[in-house]
Amino acid sequence: MKISKRNVDNLRSNGERYFVWDDDLSGFGVQVGINGSKTFICRYRNRGTRRQIKLGRYGALTPEEARLAAKKVLGSVALGTDPALDREADRRALRLCELVDVYLKLHGPKLKPRTFKDYRRSMDRHVLPRLGKLLAEDITTRDISKIHVGMAESPYQANRVLSCLSSLFNWGIINGYLSEGSNPARRVKRFREKGRQRYLSSEEITHLGQALIKAETTGIPWTISADSETAKHVPKSNQVFVYPKHVTNAIRLLLLTGCRLREILDLKWKEVDLERGLLFLSDSKTGQKTVILNRSAIAILDDMERAGTYVIPGNDPDHPRHDLKKPWDQIRAVARIEDVRLHDLRHTHASIGAAAGFGLPIVGRLLGHTSAATTQRYAHIADDPARRASDAIGAILQSALLAEEGPRSPKGFSKI
Known part of the structure; x- marks a missing residue:
């Protein structure tokens, strides 16, 4: 048959593996697996020996891209080379650090910038120092498990690293860099993650408001440990730090809008429509998103100085602030809510809406949830x-x- 998107979509599993060949390009075909998976292949003969090479999975490759890849393979054969043998040699020589580089180079553009950065950091910090020089094909489940167990004190981070590794090996298999079934991360059991739901009480919200006012007016006292080996100064009695108002307002906006941290820190003024009371986020965790602003949030934004591209600028007004870790640690200490994370402000926003009887669908819409199941965590609060x-x-x-x-x-x- 003609291998096209429509025809490949219509291929179904019949309980066993079978092949479908293209009418126009000899040797170009699709392998349909027992489970219905579809893999583009190219079959040829070299010195009397029949060989077959996998071009990639359908979905990762379009039929047109696979056809071009098959033509390159057949062209190489015509010039006297054997792509299958060359690929096997490359596969045997590919080290994990090299696989990571290829993965991030070819697959990285499909990831969000922050996800790309997290993948790179996870590999550089936790994986490559121990396994980077090993051949990718030689890495075992035991090797991956040792890294995972070694991060037992940070179970959430350990599971994220495991997910990165599993994605890496799956990509390597689909794109022909690794043999089928060579994902050693797949069989490693993840740590159990306890769902955390921390909401601020009315009294705690009042304390937070007072701490924010103090941080931007009289300032928050800070001290230097005189006993520390790295201490360079002796503490003075009048040491305080006054935070810029756009920093304290960022925390207020997290609570008043229910937005995620990066949604506020990466917010650009051109995405703010105060006349209609909306934020038009070009990119969030769930893609493009419109946030409905309440009057309090509108008043804060209307009062803020527009010093650059971003609502919450960094040292360079045309770049966003990197994070709020240091000011938040000090402000929550003054407010006596040390166990509260910045993300808990989003939970608090949602919990108040649920308790007020607005209904979970409305709360989910305000938060930008794409799945109703995500909003169900607030069901026990709903009226x-x-x-x-x-x-x-x-x-x-x-x-x-x-x-x-x-x-x-x-x-x-x-x-x-």
Whole structure:
């Protein structure tokens, strides 16, 4: 048949592996696996020996891209080389550090810049120092498990590193750099991650507001450890740090909008529409996103100075601030909420909306959730019929418990 997108889409598994060959280009075909996977292949003869080379999975390659790759393979054969043998030699010689470089070079442009940076950092810090010089094909599940277990004190980070490795090996298999079934990260069991839900109480929100005002006006005291070997100064009694208002306002906006940290730090003034009360985020975790601003958030943005491209500028006004770690650590200490993360401000925003009875679909829309299941974490807070029923039953029982001693009529319970 003619190998085209429509025809390849129509191929289905029949319970066993089979091949479909192209009408126009001899040797170019599609291998359909038992599970329905589709892999482009090129088959040829070299010195009387039939050889077959995998070009890549359908999806990673389009039929047109695979056809061009097949023509290159057949052209190489015509010139006297054997691509299958060359690829096997390259595969045997490919070290993990080289596979990482190829992966980030070819697959990196498809990743978001922050994801790319996280992948690169995970490999450089935790994987390549121990396994970088080993041949990629020789790395075992045991090697990966040692790295994973060695990060047991940081289970979340350990699981992220494992996910990066699994993605790396899967990509290597799909694109022909590794043999089938050679993903050693696949069988490593991940650490159990406990879901964390921390919401600020009304009193804690008040303390946070007071700490923010202090940080931008009189300043927050700071000290230097005189006993530290790296201490260069002796602490003075009048040491305080006053934070710029755009830093404290960034924290306020995280709470008032429910946005993620990078959504606020990467926010550009051209994405702010105060007249309609909207933020038009060109890129977020879930892609393009529109954020509805409440009046408090609008007032903060309207009062802020537009010093450059970004709402929360860094040292260079045309580049965003890198993070809020240092100011947040000091501000939350003053507010006596040291266990609260910046992301918990987003949870607090959502929990207040759920408790106010706006409904989970509305809360999910405000947060930009693409899946209703993501918003279900706030279901126990929502003012739903079950909660109202529980409150009604509790009121009747509490009334009975506080009633004076003496003959009682069971009528109060008959209403339940």
